[in-house]
Amino acid sequence: DLSYLHVFEYSERKGTKAAGFEGKVKETEKKKRSKLLHQLSELKHRQFVDKNLNQVRSVLIESKKSGAWLHGFSDNYIKISVPYEQQMVNNIFDVKLKFWNEETKSVLAEIVK
Known part of the structure; x- marks a missing residue:
């Protein structure tokens, strides 16, 4: 596909x-x-x-680009947004993909702990 x-x-x-x-x-x-x-x-x-959506994917958090959100791309190249935490930049995390954000053209996700 x-x-x-x-x-x-x-x-x-x-x-x-x-x-x-x-x-x-x-x-x-x-x-x-x-x-x-x-x-x-x-x-x-x-x-x-x-x-x-609702799957867990690995994401490289690349940068802080929009206010309180960090952005990166999943291992299958989906643009991801997660809440900002400085120590996350340039690191790989597992995240759960929650829902599509039309404004940012990205999936809002949460870190899996």
């Missing part, structure tokens, strides 16, 4: 074979396709996150 799509619009490069191709895709069509793929990526990512 795909859980994330890295989407970008193709841009022509001078001197490449593709630069000489006929029937180029119009910019408006590129933007339309890109938007659809971004929407699909968001849907697939949320489905993946939802499957992982």
Whole structure:
């Protein structure tokens, strides 16, 4: 199952074979396709996150970025937010994934002790 799509619009490069191709895709069509793929990526990512809620995952706590929250990524690359404690930065902890926070686009989690 795909859980994330890295989407970008193709841009022509001078001197490449593709630069000489006929029937180029119009910019408006590129933007339309890109938007659809971004929407699909968001849907697939949320489905993946939802499957992982209430599970325990390892997380590397990377930094303090928003007020009282620390952020990091789980071992399966889900963005995690946990309550701030200075000694947690640059360490790996087991956390229980609680719920999705749309504002921060991350899962709020609690440290498993």
